[in-house]
Amino acid sequence: MIKSNEITVGYWSTKGLGSVCRQMVIYADIPLKAKIYKLEAILNNGETIYDGSSWHEENKTELKKSNSLINLPYIELLDLNGDNFIISQSNACLMYLAREFNMLGQNEIEVSQCEQLLFETVDLRNIITSFAYTHYENTNKENLAAKDVLNRAFDNNNSGKMQKFEHWIQNHKHANTNFLVNNISVADFNLFDVLDFYIEFLKHYEFLNNSNGEDLFSELGYPHIGSFYVKFKQLPQMQKYFNSILYQLPYTNKSANFGSGIKGNSWDPNTQKDETPEEIIIK
Numbered sequence: 001m002i003k004s005n006e007i008t009v010g011y012w013s014t015k016g017l018g019s020v021c022r023q024m025v026i027y028a029d030i031p032l033k034a035k036i037y038k039l040e041a042i043l044n045n046g047e048t049i050y051d052g053s054s055w056h057e058e059n060k061t062e063l064k065k066s067n068s069l070i071n072l073p074y075i076e077l078l079d080l081n082g083d084n085f086i087i088s089q090s091n092a093c094l095m096y097l098a099r100e101f102n103m104l105g106q107n108e109i110e111v112s113q114c115e116q117l118l119f120e121t122v123d124l125r126n127i128i129t130s131f132a133y134t135h136y137e138n139t140n141k142e143n144l145a146a147k148d149v150l151n152r153a154f155d156n157n158n159s160g161k162m163q164k165f166e167h168w169i170q171n172h173k174h175a176n177t178n179f180l181v182n183n184i185s186v187a188d189f190n191l192f193d194v195l196d197f198y199i200e201f202l203k204h205y206e207f208l209n210n211s212n213g214e215d216l217f218s219e220l221g222y223p224h225i226g227s228f229y230v231k232f233k234q235l236p237q238m239q240k241y242f243n244s245i246l247y248q249l250p251y252t253n254k255s256a257n258f259g260s261g262i263k264g265n266s267w268d269p270n271t272q273k274d275e276t277p278e279e280i281i282i283k
Contacts, residue, residue: 008076009093010035010059013276014260015197015251017090018073020189021097022246026282027189027237028101034246034280035059037072039254041269048269050255094118098186110181117168117180117187124161125194127152128201132251132258142257146205153198154220162222165191169224180228192232195225197251197259204264244282 007025011018013036025032037055041048055072063070067086075093079085087096098104098114105111131149136142154160168180180187195217202208202216217226233242241247250267251259254274260267 006031006033006077008033008035009073010037010063010076011073012036012055012253013038013249013274014253015193015246015249016073016253019246019249020186020193021073021075021090021093023189023193023238023241024094024097024101024103024186026241026244027184027235028097028103029237031281031283034282035076036276036278036280038274038276041254041267050253091118091122094186094190103183103185103189105181105185106183110185113172113181114185114187117165117185118190120161120164121187121190121194124153124165125197127161128194128197129252132256132260135257143205146201149201150205150207154222156221162217162220162225166222166224169228188228188232192229195229199229200251200259200264204258240282245276245280246282249276 007030009018009021009025009032011021011034018034022032022034037052037059039050039052040054042051060070063074063076063086066084067074067088070086070088072088073090073093074086074088075096076084076086087093095104095118105114127149131145134145136145152159152161154162156163172180179185180191199216202220208216208219215226217223217229232238250261254260254267254269257266258264261272
């Protein structure tokens, strides 16, 4: 059990793998300190490279003394003995917070459901993340790759990843809730976060004419996912997050081809400046 009246989540100045941890802490009404690290653009022989020394050469060295496995994201807090406690690796962070906040199901069946959903969402995230960090020779190849992402995620012929979640929600409806298991769980946060990333993708590549993001999933034939997405965004406990700078951060880091800049575009170091504070406190 934790003793802290504040939890630190360390991650890059993006949503990425740190976003779900941030959301869970805010939802649990625990003061959040979001420690932000930035990639810096450096021009080297006419080529832009991105330097992560703000993490690798500063805090990482010190934090490694407490946890040799340290990486981003990490969470830092005080345990019941008042000792500093640091957890790294994204899924380990999520599982720890889920246990602490009672967001891992109420019995063994629900725990196993949460775990299945959590790891299935990893596959869905990997499809779009792999695409986002790939740089293509030309626009035609990029658009073809984007179409492949659309098919792999949204195909309705039992091969699309999104269909699994549509069927799950349809078959596991709970009275008066719209959550994946009976009560809100880590699986809900993780799925919402990935769906939000896909919304940006669908809009950026103009796969649908409907500009209202809350209707995109229904238009693609996934009404239960659409309902889940809309209702999650309406949760009162999540409004601090949605109204914060954390929700405005890009989905991917500056080295990505998609999702690192404004409205899904790639980051342009010549016209954009990362002014994200080094620490963001949300109480």
